Amino acid sequence: MSVLLIMVTPEPKMIGHPLLTCLALLPLQPxxxxxxxxxxxxxxxxxxxxxETQEKNPLPSKETIEREKRAGESQ
Incomplete structure (x- = not known):
């Protein structure tokens, strides 16, 4: 298991790796x-x-669906 120890200092300081330096500069928050x-x-x-809500693409009615089914079956 690795342990990372970050020391918080009043002035920015290079810690060895740029990412760790960035993390050390973040403000401490609860x-x-x-x-x-x-x-x-x-x-x-x-x-x-x-x-008022307006549907851009309203669903077809039951009658329209039935009509299209019948039209498709007759072809």
Whole structure:
């Protein structure tokens, strides 16, 4: 088993491998940082505009399917 020890220093320092140097320069953050929900909670839903969904490619009706089946069988 290998163990990797990274020393955090106040100034950037080459650690030996460029990738390790990049990782060492990343800011330290808590693992389970929760997003700030204050803006979401303040959002006013009543300002949203009502929209109507329009299908670009609507499904055929039952009658259309039956008509096409009959047309295909007669050929």
């Amino acid at each position: 693992r389970l940082q929760r997003p700030d929900r204050a803006e979401i909670e303040k959002f006013n839903k009543s300002k949203l505009k009502k929209t």
